[in-house]
Amino acid sequence: MPENTLLTRRQVLAGTAAAGAGLLFGAGAFSPGRARASSLPVAGTYDVVVVGAGAAGMTAALTAVKLGLSVVVLEKASVFGGSLARSGSGVWIPNNSVILAAGVPDTPALAAEYLAAVAGDGSTAAKQAAFLANGPAMLDFVMANSPLKYQWMNGYSDYYCLLPGAMKNGRSVEPSMIDGHILGSKLASLRAPYMTVPSGLVVYDADYKWIQIAAVNAHGAAVEAECLAAGTAAALLGQAPLTMGQASAAGLRAGLLSANVPVWLSTPMESLVTANGTVTGVVATVNGVSSTVNANRGVIIAAGGFEHNLAMRTQYLPAGTASTSWTLGADTNTGDGIQAGLAVGAAVSLMDQAWWGPVLATPGSPYFCLAERTEPGGLIVNQAGQRFVDEAAPYGDVVKAMYTQNATAPDIPCWLVVDQNYRDRYMFDETLAVLPLPSSWYSAGTVYSSLTIAGLANAIGVPAANLQATIARFNGFAATGIDSDFSRGVNFYDHYYTDPAVTPNSCLAPLTLPPYYAFQMQPGDLGTKGGLVTDASSRVLDGSGNVIPGLYAAGNSSAAVMGYSYAGAGATIGPAMTFGYIAAHTIAAS
Secondary structure (H helix, E strand, O other), X not given: OOHHHOOOHHHHHHHHHHHHOOOXXXXXXXXXXXXOHHHOOEEEEEEEEEEOOOHXXXXXXXXXXXXXXXXXXXXXXXXXXXXXXXXXXXXXXXXXXXXXXXXXXXXXXXXXXXXXXXXXXXXXXXXXXXXXXXXXXXXXXXXXXXXXXEEEOOOOOOOOOOOOOOOOOOOEXXXXXXXXXXXXXXXXXXXXXXXXOOOOOOOOHHHHHHHOOOOOOHHHHHHHHHHHHHHHHHHHOOOOEEOHHHHHHHHHHHXXXXXXXOXXXXXXXXXXXXXXXXXXXXXXXXXXXXXXEEEEEEEEEOOOOOOOOXXXXXXXXXXXXXXXXXXXXXXXXXXXXXXHHHHOOEOEEOOXXXXXXXXXXXXXXXXXXXXXHOOOXXXXXXXXXXXXOOOOOOHHHHHHHHHHHHOOOOOOXXXXXXXXXXXXXXXXXXXXXXXXXXXXHHHHOOEEEEOOHHHHHHHHOOOHHHHXXXXXXXXXXXXXXXXXXXXXXXXXXXXXXXXXXXXXXXXXXXXXXXXXXXXXXXXXXXEEOOXXXXXXXXXXXXXXXXXXXXXXXXXXXXXXXXXXXXXXXXXXXXXXXXXXXXHXXXXXXX
16 A cells, blocks of 8 residues: 555544544544554545535636646535535626626726725735636636636626725626536536526526516516526527526536546545645545545645534534524535544634525525515514614625624524515515415414514514614605615615615615515525635645645635625635636646
8 A cells, every 4th residue: 555545643643633622524534443544445546636526626626637637526415516506606706808808897906905905804915816816817717628608797796885996887707508418417416506497497696686676677577588588498409508506517517527537426535644744635435435545746625614514613603603504505515624624734714704694594494685685675673673784785794793783682583574565576585576475484483474563573572662663764764765874775785686766775665565574584604614724825724824735725615715704796606716726726836
């Protein structure tokens, strides 16, 4: 057995210490009581072993193989795509060729100014510069080496348009439609989307804002008709149309297929293999057997965050976030890659952070609340029946506000309150305007309804006088168009998911028409954003800031370049793909 398959005594002990601290590996994990790595069968030897078949992992693998390296991708789940496949798949990459061709007046200086203001001290200037310098090239590379093509999400503004360098019409792009049949039999292994597009329609992420208001907006109705026409055309051509995260994941997988990169599904990593302080491979469960997969040049951890690991959530995230019930991340994201890095001495950062967003407590699975909390005629109140946040703010900020004040003014859960006028005008989740909400929502406590505000307050357990006063004050703001309490509508982003027919502020409309509704809202997330500390070259660092040779990380397994904030739509996926691309280039050049 080659020397590079051996786990050193120090690493075995490190794994034991990590387990004692509550950082336990999942089922099948390597431990001192099991066979040593040197006695395990070798499942293969490659230049690069990539752990995770999501945005970061598949981009890294595609880049590595095109740079002449041999690559294998190990995926824990029985499906590929990770959280990418579940997403709307916006990609935030400043100065990319798609937006520049569309006339977006972006420049490297503006992008650097904006990202620095958003990320603050949550990431290094070197990592920010690396992301901005490599992102456009990454996107061009993906389009040249896979079926993926991208289109500008015109009007989907950067999230903080009051900051210098922001683009009011946005920097985000999303994938064009892909025919799933290009994957052949592999299509069956694509992870299911978070929201299923209605049968017969081809819907893009940028379409949802218009479909939401199609009942009262002519352009919205036209967009809905275009989606139907595109779906009909695809059906006539015998296509399996994929958009959003499904298109992104399928396109990257198709690129790997054409480059003959093996993707081993149902192959969870158990631990890292080291020799003389260098990571030389992984121990993984291959076809049910613990085996060594050697990496001659490097291992790239791209296994997602720890959002579905209750012990890690309890240990790292703020109080009140321990439940895994409100996350939308892929269910196999249990922090395996982060734990493996910790066991070999890696540093971690931003572990108290997630890609937060409020969710509705809908039966079966949570619903990520975007347009619904932004449309005019709705407001969010805490358990005292009072507003506490700009309801239309970027979703991460809404949850941060919940955590900030919950200890002194409880707001977990909080309540989205609307009236019948709102329900008559706007789609809610998958329920069309005017149509009744699902009866299961009422029985599950997702929604309550009453003909009076006082009755609604009693139903949800908030002081009736407070809720009545809050709505009366809010109605006054709607009349003037100025939210004197929380400045709803001042940030340009606030208006993205709103009704342009409502004036003087498209974010604000009074609640006057009974019955009134209250929807239970919880602090959710799209995944965690803390992880292994990496440098600008995607190399993992130890607690002293030194590089751990042979180990790289990207995506939610690494500490996010966005720091404590979120620049715009796709500010998770864009950096994940970019740092996967950087990791492959670093390995090829080493």
